[in-house]
Amino acid sequence: MDSAPSPDRTGVGYLPAAARTLMKLVVTGPFGVGKTTLIRTLSEIATLHTEEAMTQSSTRVDSTAGLPDKTTTTVAIDFGRLTVPDDLVLYMFGTPGQERFLPLWEDIARGALGALVLVDTRRLADSFAVMDMVEEQGLPYAVAVNRFPDAPAHSDEVLRKHLDLDDTTPLVQCDARERRGSIDALIALAEHVLTRMPQPEDAS
Amino acid sequence: MTPGPARRLIPAYLVTGGRSRPAGPALDRLAVLVRTDEPVPDDAGTQARRLCELLEPGALTVVECAAHLDLPVSATVFLATDLAATGLLLTRPPIPSAGQIDRSLVERLLDGLRSLP
Numbered sequence: 001m002d003s004a005p006s007p008d009r010t011g012v013g014y015l016p017a018a019a020r021t022l023m024k025l026v027v028t029g030p031f032g033v034g035k036t037t038l039i040r041t042l043s044e045i046a047t048l049h050t051e052e053a054m055t056q057s058s059t060r061v062d063s064t065a066g067l068p069d070k071t072t073t074t075v076a077i078d079f080g081r082l083t084v085p086d087d088l089v090l091y092m093f094g095t096p097g098q099e100r101f102l103p104l105w106e107d108i109a110r111g112a113l114g115a116l117v118l119v120d121t122r123r124l125a126d127s128f129a130v131m132d133m134v135e136e137q138g139l140p141y142a143v144a145v146n147r148f149p150d151a152p153a154h155s156d157e158v159l160r161k162h163l164d165l166d167d168t169t170p171l172v173q174c175d176a177r178e179r180r181g182s183i184d185a186l187i188a189l190a191e192h193v194l195t196r197m198p199q200p201e202d203a204s
Numbered sequence: 205m206t207p208g209p210a211r212r213l214i215p216a217y218l219v220t221g222g223r224s225r226p227a228g229p230a231l232d233r234l235a236v237l238v239r240t241d242e243p244v245p246d247d248a249g250t251q252a253r254r255l256c257e258l259l260e261p262g263a264l265t266v267v268e269c270a271a272h273l274d275l276p277v278s279a280t281v282f283l284a285t286d287l288a289a290t291g292l293l294l295t296r297p298p299i300p301s302a303g304q305i306d307r308s309l310v311e312r313l314l315d316g317l318r319s320l321p
Contacts, residue, residue, distance in 0.1 A: 012258070012261070012262075012264070012272060014261060014262025014263060014264060015236065015262065015263045015264060015265070019236075019263075020300060021298070021299055021300060021309060022234045022236065022265065022298035022299070023234075023298070023299070023305060023309070023313065024233075024234060024298075048267075048268060048271035048272070049271060050267060050270050050271050050276070050277055051274075051276065052276075052277070053276065079267065079271075081268075084312075084313055084316030084317055084320065085316045085319055085320070086316075088309075088312060088313055088316055090313065091234060091265070091267070108233070111232070111234075111298075111305075113305055113310070113313075183317060183320055186317055187314065187317050187318060190310055190313050190314045190317060191314065193310050194307065194310045194311065194314065197306070197307050197310065198307075200307060
């Protein structure tokens, strides 16, 4: 065995020594909306994933009806990490927004700062159920429209109307492949989280 | 999201020895695991040994260890709890002391996000 292995010889991105506080947020939305792309854009480590067991609620889904009983379904949850100067580490978990993932969703979202709901303007209606679920969870969220090159562009005003967004819910338009816009989406979410927290004078 | 699992998962019961609860308070997904100087005993299990080896060069969260070792998060929690009980690992909660996200933390996050290049 080598006496002095290089710490990163395996490409494992170990936590910075200064890291003291770790937070997480959920990146959610319909399939194919760009959740993993956004996480990859922002993450300082190669995107990782865990295989998570899908429990009872998956049995309602039609697409599994032809499978034998007792088939264990797993879903891969992608995640990444972003260190924010100097000692905060933000984890981003890409979590599917469908109702059948609810038990898994609750597990991952517990203690999360909030959720970033990604929207594709070609499939606006697909995002309604996702926003309903996030609202039911009581998690603060911001909506980020992932602007695909071939998708129709709309003004914020039109999108807000079609998504039936509350006036206080932030809406940003970004390209999940671009870092600046993706960071701005995180900033919009964090600002929104802050406005929902009690003011210092209200705290006991 | 990436489609489907590319390989077989190791069943959790093989890692946990058939137990359904870890021998201590459940660790958060983002609990930080740190390897101590305690030598790995000769009778340590394969997965326990792999986890210790992974953590030799530096600290990682539970969920990152699970991803690197291709283990379920729940099994990784079991392993880490056992290894902490025998002094091979130290565990640290994701948010120090109070354990709650408060205004000052979110303000620091915002300042930090705004300062990113």
